[in-house]
Structure formats: structure tokens, C-alpha cells
Amino acid sequence: MITERPPRARARREAFARSDALDRIDLPADDRLRRPARKIERALAAEDRAAVEEACREFLRAAAAFYGVPAPAVRVLAARPRRVYRDGGATELFGDYDLETGLIRVWMRTAVRKRVTSFGTFLSTLCHEFCHHLDRHGLGFPETPHTRGFYARTARLYHHARGTPYRELHWIALPGGAFRVDWARLRGRGRFDGREGGP
Secondary structure: OEOOOOOOOHHHHHHHHHHHHOOOOOOOOOOOOHHHHHHHHHHHHOOOHHHHHHHHHHHHHHHHHHHOOOOOEEEEEEEOOEEEOOOOOEEEOOEEEOOOOOEEEEEEEOOOOOOEOOHHHHHHHHHHHHHHHHHHHHHOOOOOOOOHHHHHHHHHHHHHHHOOOOOOOOEEEOHHHOEEEOHHHHHHOOOOOOOOOOO
16 A cells, blocks of 8 residues: 655645544444445355445445535446556556545455455445545545545554454655555554455
């Protein structure tokens, strides 16, 4: 995970700094997000796209109600789009959020082998896209930048919904004011078990 660089325009830079500093969000005291998250896990295991989409809809309605924002629409699609570059590199799109329509799209299969993605990766993507929606409709960040705070908020929501302990994200500064996650430090704390998963 890499953050965006701070924008040059003063008004945008101030909003960016507020997002960067906000690394916590309220989380439900009950299991209203864990229940639909478990439904997502079961639907993924059954490889049932329609059931995954309905469970995502339920998850997003519950999250939106808790945060007092309108529920975003969601579409669950098959294999991730993949872009291959001339230098041999490639990227895959796990999910996206349309700033104009509020539509969240998430892909449930890997780009090359077309296998169902892991539950951790899928739920992490859904939480990430919902946090863009929350930024715009609940937190006052209309441009919803990828800041350290944004990634921390996403990770907190993900771990709460999954029922796993949250671990602080650690960052390494990059030129130009961006940061990247220090994966080695996180792995050193026993956070990862080698499987595909969330933040």
C-alpha cells in the first residue's frame, strides 16, 4: 500500500492532512458487520456470485446505517481486470468506487487463473471501497485520498468485520511526501500467516 503525495493546492492539502491524521473510526459494539461478513465468506466458498453480491449489499447497508450515510450500490463481478505493461509488469483491479454514482464494484475471481479470491482479500477490498464512500458522505473528504489515515480506517473496519485483532500500520517515507507500508515490520510482529489477506 502506497499513499498519494500531498496535493499542492492549499485547500486540498488541508483536507489531505486531516484525512492523514484521522486514523480511527467508530466501530459497532455488536456483530452487525460480522454477520454479513460471514455470509460473504460462505457465498465465496460456494462460488455463488449472486449470493456474494447480496451479502455485500447487506454488509454495506449495515455499515451505512451505523455511520449515518446513504448505502452505496454494489456490483460483484467475475475475474479482475488485468493490465499488462510493455516492461512486463502487470496490475489487477480488485475493486473501485465511482465518485459520481457511489457504485462500488468488487471482483471475486483472480485475473489469470480465474479462481475465487480469498475471503480476506475480498473483504479488505469491500471495506476499502466503503471507506471511500464514508470519506465523501460522512467524514467530509470529498476527494477521498489514499492517506495513512485512510488506510488505517480501512484496516480497522476490516479487522472489526472479520473479528481479527487490529495491528498498527507502520510506514516508510518516500520521496515527494508519499509513504508505503513497512510490510517487513508488520510481518515481524506475526501479523501475516503467508496467505492472501487484508491489511
